[in-house]
Each structure stands twice: as structure tokens, then as C-alpha cells.
Amino acid sequence: MRAALTSAYKDSLNDTNLLDADYIYSSFERPRNPEFGDLATPLFPYVKVLKKAPDKIFGEVSEALEIPKELGEASFAGGYINWKLNLGDFSKALLDECLSSEKQFGSSQAGAGKRILVEYSSPNIAKPFGIGHLRSTIIGASLKRVFEFLGHETVGINYLGDWGTQFGKMIVAYRTWDGEKAISEDPVRGAYNLYVRFHEEEDSNPSLSDQARKEFKKLEDGNPESVKLWEKFKDVSHREFQRVYDILGVEFDLVTSESFLNDKMESIIGRLTKANLTETSRGALIVNLEEYNLPPALLRKQDGATLYATRDIAGLVYRWNKYNFYESLYIVGSAQADHFKQAFKVIDLLESAENLSDKERMTERVKHIPFGWVKFEDKALSTRRGHLIMLEDVLKKAIYLAKEKIAEKNPDLAKSDNVAEQIGVGAIIYTQLSVRRLKDVNFTWAAALNFEGETGPYLQYTHARLCSLIRKYGKPVPGVERLDSELCEKMFSDQISRSLITTLARFPEELAHVARDYEPSHLCSYLTDLATLFNKFYQRKNSHGKLVRIIDEDENLTAVRMILVECLRRTIERGLNLLGLKAPQEM
RNA sequence: GCCCCCGUAGCUCAGUUGGAUAGAGCAGCAGUUUCCUAAACUGCGGGUCGCAGGUUCAAUUCCUGCCGGGGGUACCA
Numbered sequence: 001m002r003a004a005l006t007s008a009y010k011d012s013l014n015d016t017n018l019l020d021a022d023y024i025y026s027s028f029e030r031p032r033n034p035e036f037g038d039l040a041t042p043l044f045p046y047v048k049v050l051k052k053a054p055d056k057i058f059g060e061v062s063e064a065l066e067i068p069k070e071l072g073e074a075s076f077a078g079g080y081i082n083w084k085l086n087l088g089d090f091s092k093a094l095l096d097e098c099l100s101s102e103k104q105f106g107s108s109q110a111g112a113g114k115r116i117l118v119e120y121s122s123p124n125i126a127k128p129f130g131i132g133h134l135r136s137t138i139i140g141a142s143l144k145r146v147f148e149f150l151g152h153e154t155v156g157i158n159y160l161g162d163w164g165t166q167f168g169k170m171i172v173a174y175r176t177w178d179g180e181k182a183i184s185e186d187p188v189r190g191a192y193n194l195y196v197r198f199h200e201e202e203d204s205n206p207s208l209s210d211q212a213r214k215e216f217k218k219l220e221d222g223n224p225e226s227v228k229l230w231e232k233f234k235d236v237s238h239r240e241f242q243r244v245y246d247i248l249g250v251e252f253d254l255v256t257s258e259s260f261l262n263d264k265m266e267s268i269i270g271r272l273t274k275a276n277l278t279e280t281s282r283g284a285l286i287v288n289l290e291e292y293n294l295p296p297a298l299l300r301k302q303d304g305a306t307l308y309a310t311r312d313i314a315g316l317v318y319r320w321n322k323y324n325f326y327e328s329l330y331i332v333g334s335a336q337a338d339h340f341k342q343a344f345k346v347i348d349l350l351e352s353a354e355n356l357s358d359k360e361r362m363t364e365r366v367k368h369i370p371f372g373w374v375k376f377e378d379k380a381l382s383t384r385r386g387h388l389i390m391l392e393d394v395l396k397k398a399i400y401l402a403k404e405k406i407a408e409k410n411p412d413l414a415k416s417d418n419v420a421e422q423i424g425v426g427a428i429i430y431t432q433l434s435v436r437r438l439k440d441v442n443f444t445w446a447a448a449l450n451f452e453g454e455t456g457p458y459l460q461y462t463h464a465r466l467c468s469l470i471r472k473y474g475k476p477v478p479g480v481e482r483l484d485s486e487l488c489e490k491m492f493s494d495q496i497s498r499s500l501i502t503t504l505a506r507f508p509e510e511l512a513h514v515a516r517d518y519e520p521s522h523l524c525s526y527l528t529d530l531a532t533l534f535n536k537f538y539q540r541k542n543s544h545g546k547l548v549r550i551i552d553e554d555e556n557l558t559a560v561r562m563i564l565v566e567c568l569r570r571t572i573e574r575g576l577n578l579l580g581l582k583a584p585q586e587m
Numbered sequence: 588g589c590c591c592c593c594g595u596a597g598c599u600c601a602g603u604u605g606g607a608u609a610g611a612g613c614a615g616c617a618g619u620u621u622c623c624u625a626a627a628c629u630g631c632g633g634g635u636c637g638c639a640g641g642u643u644c645a646a647u648u649c650c651u652g653c654c655g656g657g658g659g660u661a662c663c664a
Contacts, residue, residue: 032607042606044644078607079644124664165663213662258664284662293590294660301662308664337591338659372592373657409626423626435600438592440657446613447599451626453612454600461626472623506603513603525601528611539619539628551623587626 034499037075037082044079054079088489091501095488095560096480098504098567104149105571106507111152111515114326117319118144118154121250122332124161125257126170126233128192129244130388131443132333132374138432138580139371140331141250142520145578150515155323156252159315160241162234163258164308166195168216171229172208173198187236192388213303220262220305247395247425249580261311261318268314269299272346275353287346297342312343320362327365329518334370334438344368369518372440374432394448399424401449402457406587413586422582423457429580430456434524454528456581459572462531465538466569467585470562473551477566478559491560496540500533501564507571511578520579527575534568 024041031040043054050057058076072085098105120140123133144156173179173194182190202208219226245251269285272278277287278299285300299310319328330340348363376389402423406416413419431448435441451457470477492501510526513519540548550561573583 027606029606030603032609036607040607042645044606047644080607161664163664169663282661286661296661298661303662305662307662309661333658334592335658336664339664341591370592375657405626410624439600440593442599444599450613453626455612455626457626458612461624465624465627468624509603516604521601522603525611528601532611535627536629538623539625541619541629545619547620547623549623586624 031080031082034502035495036077036080037084038072038087038498038502039083039085041081041083042079043081086489087492087498087501088485090505091488091492092483092485094501094505095483095563095567098570099477099563100480104574105567106511106574107149107151108508109151110512111147111150113153114151115153115155115323116144116147117157117323117325117328118147118331119157119159119329120144120331121245121252122159122161123237123241124166125237126166126191127195127237128188128388129241129391131376131391131394132388134391134428135371135374135432135441136331136333137245137248137250138429139369139437139520140329141248142433142523142579143329143331143369143514143518145580146511146514146520146523149574149578150511152326155254155325157319158252158255160237160255160257162230163262163311165212165216165305167219167230167233168212168214169198169202169208170194170233171215171219171226172211174229183232183236188240188390191233191236213305217303217305244391244395247392247421248429249425249582258308258311261314262306264314264318265306265310268317269310271354272299272350275350277346277349277353287342287349289342289345292345294338294342294345297346309339309343312339313346316343316347316362316366325362325365327367328362330366330368332368332370334372337368337370340368367518369437371437375440375442376444389443395425395428397424397445398428398449402427402451405451410587419584419587422584423451423460423587426456426460426576426581427451428456430459430524433520433579434528436521437519456576457587459527459531459576460581460584460587462534463569463572463576463583464585464587466534466565466572469550469565470569473558473562477562480563482556482559483563487556487560491557491564494540496533496537500530500537500568503530503533504567504571507575523575523579527572527579530568530575531572 023045027041027045028039029042031037043057046052046057047054055076058081061081062074062076072083075082075084118140120143121133121137123129141156144154148154170179170191174183177194177197179190179194182194184190198208198212215226219230269278272287278285279288280286281288281296283302284298286296286298288296290296297309297313298307299313300306316328319325332340344363344366347366351361351363399421402420403416405423406413406420410416427450428448431443432441434454492498506526507530510522513522538550542548550565551558576583
């Protein structure tokens with residue numbers, strides 16, 4: 001819409017010498033109240049320059065402008081020029097693009113040739129998949145889809161935590177408390193109980209920690225018995241994770257793990273040492289980062305074993321060499337912000353020390369995308385202490401509730417089990433995505449299982465309603481040849497309709513914001529706005545309080561409305577899919 | 588101590604890379620269905636945008652300090 005207005009006014013504005021067209025173009029904003037107009041230009045910056053009051057400036061501008069009537073009109077209020085476009089041409093062009101264009105509405109090629117790696121989910125082996133892992137999984141999967149839609153090549157990476165001292169702990173626990181029995185009875189919960197018990201007893205029995213460290217060292221040295229146990233833990237976890245990903249509809253291009261990097265750490269440690277960046281401190285091999293106000297990056301512990309940071313640094317180098325990415329994103333909780341700062345700084349120092357060219361450097365391309373905690377009923381979730389909610393339980397409960405709701409609202413629905421799953425899962429996903437990344441979210445059953453108001457099911461319901469209209473119409477949705485400017489102008493003359501079409505037009509812009517901020521919540525807000533406007537449109541009444549139907553006797557107008565319905569349906573479906581929700585046709 | 592994040596209506600949150608009278612949902616109350624799906628829509632009530640300064644024509648938005656909550660701070664990940 002900005003582009004439409006700009007191209008229309010650009011030439012005439014250049015002649016006025018009052019406002020330069022570039023300013024107009026860059027300062028368009030949405031009026032707070034849509035009744036003011038479709039776009040607004042604040043005049044305040046000119047008050048000082050021109051030493052004139054805003055209304056005087058507007059007077060001169062409007063005289064100089066000669067606004068063609070068929071374009072629309074400009075009015076002045078509160079220091080702004082409010083532009084009210086004639087939406088005939090605009091809406092016709094928009095609906096035409098949305099309905100017939102070869103590329104999907106909202107998609108773009110802006111990201112062509114820019115490969116983006118997205119690491120998300122990344123659960124730890126030998127721990128159950130809790131509600132806390134959900135956020136990384138959902139945010140990452142959604143960002144990946146959005147980038148792809150914007151033309152990027154993406155590589156979704158699941159980096160499993162399958163290495164580290166925790167496995168020493170697991171092995172000790174397994175041997176001490178008859179792990180074989182526990183795991184054969186219930187693989188997931190059995191392993192989990194061992195883990196929790198270890199941490200409980202560790203407090204009163206510090207020798208357990210020493211044992212665990214020794215066991216991990218044995219594992220790292222390749223002790224066959226240790227490796228065998230470790231593989232058992234991995235196997236159990238893999239199966240559980242896959243079940244959850246199937247329910248969530250989440251996929252990865254690459255499933256890798258910390259242990260994969262085991263043989264890739266020596267070379268990076270060698271490079272760092274050669275670059276004179278390492279030192280020995282308190283028996284450990286470190287990169288000192290004091291100068292950058294960061295704790296040292298530990299590469300090797302006293303006993304020679306490697307750490308998380310060592311593997312992440314090795315992973316950075318490995319991925320850079322293999323993928324030569326435009327960007328590499330790590331969707332990991334904000335608690336690990338310092339860890340990533342350290343790892344990235346080490347890379348930065350190494351690249352500087354080795355005098356790499358800008359093209360060879362990845363420093364500017366690697367980003368930690370942090371997110372806040374998931375708390376449960378106001379308590380932090382801690383796997384170690386057993387405060388954990390199994391994601392599968394949550395999903396099952398949501399699906400069950402959706403099933404009940406369908407039985408109440410639409411008992412004859414075909415494939416209702418399938419739809420119930422889509423709705424239940426959709427509700428849970430939406431609760432995680434609708435809040436800005438960095439905020440903590442407090443998981444409450446009441447909010448997660450609510451299907452009314454600003455929720456996933458609300459969007460799905462709106463989609464189903466749109467589908468229902470198309471079914472009721474009984475004919476194929478009319479083609480673009482049924483669109484003409486005059487009809488469209490009539491169609492979008494009232495305020496709700498205007499807001500609806502101008503909001504629909506914003507879809508590409510909103511996706512760009514999601515990508516810019518790495519923030520799927522923008523898309524949630526946008527889709528909720530769009531759905532709300534449609535629901536108002538759907539239920540608007542004339543001055544006699546009578547419902548204005550979408551399908552009525554006026555065939556031509558109905559044709560345009562049905563095109564709008566189909567465009568809205570596609571956009572909401574597309575938006576839902578980008579978020580990771582299904583868009584059922586009936587519910 | 589130092590560093591990072593958060594602080595908007597009773598609750599949960601939006602707030603367009605500074606802009607007009609700060610908006611939704613939930614909860615509460617009152618309505619709307621001769622049914623294009625009421626999982627919706629309409630109306631009502633509800634706010635010192637944590638506090639204090641600063642920058643600016645303009646600050647919920649940027650800067651500084653403080654308060655409150657959370658997190659991190661070398662051999663866990």
C-alpha cells in the first residue's frame with residue numbers, strides 16, 4: 001500500500017518543495033484509528049524546519065498536490081496528513097495477486113542464495129522431553145518455515161545432548177539402583193527417575209559426583225561397557241523424541257549430536273593453541289576472555305575431558321566448513337547467553353588471529369536466538385529436581401479436551417479424532433508462540449487448554465468458517481475476471497471491509513518482521529487481527545440490525561466476496577502452517 | 588560484586604526499528620442465533636505504561652540511575 005501511494009504521489013510531491021518524497025515514503029505509518037485513513041504522514045518534523053504550524057503546512061501541501069480524485073483523498077488531523085485511498089484498484093490488484101499469482105501470496109525470493117542454519121529442539125538424551133523443550137522446538141521449526149517461505153535455503157538441525165558428565169551420572173545411577181529393571185519396566189520414566197534420584201542423593205553423598213566424573217572419563221576413553229550403556233540410553237530417548245516430533249509435526253534436515261563432534265575437537269584445540277589463544281589455568285585448558293568481561297571458555301577439564309563449550313566451538317567450525325551459511329541460528333534458552341557469547345568470542349579471536357578475510361569469517365553470521373523460561377504454575381521447571389511435565393501428557397490432555405468440545409459442538413464431524421488432535425496440538429503450540437520470545441511463559445493448564453479468545457483454535461475455527469462458506473457457495477470460487485475496480489470499490493467502502501483488506505495486504509510485511517526479529521509471535525498477533533476482522537465482517541449488521549450475508553442475491557458482489565473469502569482462507573491457512581498448526585476444514 | 592533478560596488493566600499479553608485519545612484476550616456484567624459453524628459477535632466497567640531524571644517538536648518505545656522478579660557468573664549442559 002505504501003508502494004501504491006508512493007508511486008502515485010511521488011512526482012507531484014517533488015514539485016512542491018515542501019515535503020520531499022523520500023520523507024513521505026519513509027514515514028508512512030498506520031493511523032492509530034483506522035477511521036482516520038489508511039496511511040498517515042506525521043508533519044511534526046517540518047514544524048521546526050519550515051517554522052510553520054502543521055495545519056499550515058498541510059494547507060500548502062494539499063494545494064500543491066492536486067490529488068486525483070480516483071486515487072483518494074488526503075485530510076488533516078492532529079498534525080498528520082491522513083491518506084484515504086480509493087481502494088478499488090488497490091483491492092483488485094491485491095485479490096488478483098493473492099488468487100492467481102504463481103508465487104504464493106506473501107512468499108518472496110528475498111532470501112535466495114542465503115542459506116540459513118537453524119538449530120532447535122536439541123533435547124538431552126536420558127532426560128524426558130519436557131514442556132521446557134517445547135519452546136525451542138516450536139520457535140525454531142516456525143522460523144525455519146518462515147525463512148524457507150522467504151526464499152532462503154534452510155537446514156534444520158537437531159543437536160542432541162548425548163555427551164558429557166551427565167552420562168557418568170546416569171551410569172552410576174544405573175549401576176547403583178538397578179537401572180536395568182527400572183528401564184525395562186518403563187524406559188522413559190525409568191531413566192528419568194534414575195536421573196532425579198542421583199541429584200537428590202548427590203547433595204548428601206558427594207562421592208557420587210566423583211564417581212560420575214570418573215565414569216564419564218571412562219566413557220570418553222571408549223570403555224566398551226560404558227559405551228554399551230550409553231547406547232542404551234540413547235536408544236530409549238530417540239524413540240521417545242520421535243514420538244513427540246510426530247505429534248508436533250516437526251522435522252529436521254539433520255539430526256546430529258555432541259558425540260558426533262568427539263573426533264573434531266582436537267583440530268580446533270590445535271588451531272586455538274597455535275594461534276596462541278589458549279592457556280593453562282588451575283589445571284584446565286582455557287581461552288581467557290577477561291578482557292571481554294566474560295568468564296574463560298573451558299576447553300579441557302583438569303582430568304583432560306572436554307566440555308560442552310569445546311564441542312560447541314568445534315561444531316561452529318564444522319558447520320561453517322560444511323555449509324558456508326549466510327546465518328547460523330541457535331534457538332536456545334536465555335540462560336545460555338553467556339555460553340554463546342564465549343563460544344562466538346573464541347571464534348572471533350581465532351579468525352582475527354588467523355587473519356581470515358571477511359568472506360572466510362563466520363563471526364557476524366552466528367547468532368544465539370534466546371528465549372525465556374517456561375514455568376509451570378509459577379514454579380521453574382527443573383529436570384534435576386523432578387519438576388517436570390511430560391510434553392506428551394500435556395498434548396494428550398489437550399487432544400482429549402478438543403475431543404470433548406467436538407462432541408459438544410459438532411458431534412457428526414467426520415474424522416473427528418484427527419481434527420481433535422489438530423486442535424489440541426494447535427492450542428499448545430499457539431500458547432508457546434504467541435508470547436514474545438524473551439518473556440518467560442507461565443504454563444497453566446487453564447490457559448493451555450482454553451480454546452476461546454486469542455488462541456490457536458480461534459484461528460482454526462475462523463479457517464473452518466471460511467471453508468464452510470466456500471462449501472455453502474456450492475460453486476468453484478470465481479476467477480479474477482470477476483474482479484473490477486468499481487465492484488471492489490463498492491465492496492470495500494465500509495470501515496470493517498476496508499480494515500479487512502488493508503490488513504490482508506500486510507501479510508508479506510508481517511512475515512518480513514518475523515524474519516527480521518526472529519519472532520514468530522508477530523505472526524500470531526497478525527493472524528489473530530486478521531481473523532478477528534473477518535469474524536466482525538462475517539457478523540456485521542446493517543442499520544436495521546439485520547445480518548449482512550456474504551452469499552446473497554447480488555451475484556457480482558457475492559463473487560467478489562467469495563474471492564476475498566478464498567484469499568483470507570489461504571492466508572490464514574498459510575500463516576497457521578508457518579506457525580506449525582494445521583488448518584482443518586471443519587471442526 | 589559484575590553481566591544479561593523481564594516489569595503495560597484483577598489475570599495473561601500486544602503495542603508498527605519515537606508519533607494522534609495506550610489496545611486485545613481471559614475473568615465479571617448485559618445482549619445477539621427464523622441458525623452462510625455462537626470455538627463467534629456487540630456493549631459496559633477496568634491503566635500514575637515499576638520509580639526518578641535526561642535526549643526530542645514528540646518517550647510505553649532511546650539513554651542514565653534506582654526498585655522489584657528471573658537468569659548467568661571455570662571444570663554441568
